[in-house]
């Protein structure tokens with residue numbers, strides 16, 4: 001996509017972190033913005049700050065785990081602006097502490113619903129209407145470096161994010177082969193300075209309490225992450241990278257583009273290709 005002024009971007013999880021950074025960046029390029037988010041206070045703040053920057057914006061409470069909420073978000077976007085050109089399926093949560101076998105069904109369901117089903121709901125609710133609109137467009141799905149390398153973070157998160165990478169690649173092939181002018185990017189960041197490490201705040205009541213309390217190990221890890229916070233990538237850097245990737249129609253956005261991340265991805269691919277087992281400390285942290 002090359003022309004942004006007057007076009008429309010819908011961003012889930014746009015009230016905070018990476019989604020808000022994308023909203024600011026696309027808004028700065030003259031786009032109208034629709035944000036769907038479950039956190040109503042942050043949503044109102046985000047709307048106000050985008051408006052203060054002169055950006056036309058609509059915020060709507062949306063639980064991305066619910067397909068009907070994505071349909072309603074699409075209806076709201078089309079009613080207000082008549083078209084959607086960019087869809088960022090970005091809302092996400094980190095998950096509960098514990099090894100895979102220690103987690104409850106609800107622990108799994110929460111993460112798979114919010115991190116993976118949300119993207120499926122978004123594709124189904126928006127893409128047919130974007131295709132019918134016949135204009136140039138772009139889909140951005142937020143995965144993670146954890147969607148390219150397993151073993152680094154929790155099980156459900158890794159499973160969901162690998163799913164988002166696979167979904168995005170498949171969508172790229174299907175839209176491309178059907179010759180629709182809608183590009184696809186999958187965003188795979190490393191550690192970014194956002195509130196993802198505190199995503200329990202957004203666990204819906206329907207999923208109950210986590211099976212395990214925060215373990216000592218996990219608490220230690222959280223503290224280490226807090227200490228790293230200032231050296232993490234800032235969300236604005238990701239907003240700029242996503243914007244450039246849409247302009248360049250780039251499928252994979254892996255940030256940071258450091259040797260450590262590239263080497264870890266390459267090691268995984270080498271093991272798959274050579275049918276050898278990875279070391280147990282395989283990963284980037």
Ligand SMILES: NC(=O)c1ccc[n+]([C@@H]2O[C@H](COP(=O)([O-])OP(=O)(O)OC[C@H]3O[C@@H](n4cnc5c(N)ncnc54)[C@H](O)[C@@H]3O)[C@@H](O)[C@H]2O)c1
Nearest residue numbers: 013016017018038039063064091092144191192194195196
């Ligand atoms: N921050 C990182 O280090 C990092 C790294 C890799 C990938 N990611 C991914 O980036 C995306 C954005 O996360 P972030 O880092 O900006 O964290 P964040 O917590 O700052 O933002 C996540 C947003 O999603 C919203 N959200 C959570 N559950 C929701 C639901 N059910 N329905 C609608 N909205 C919901 C939150 O309210 C919040 O606005 C996520 O998909 C996350 O997995 C983050």
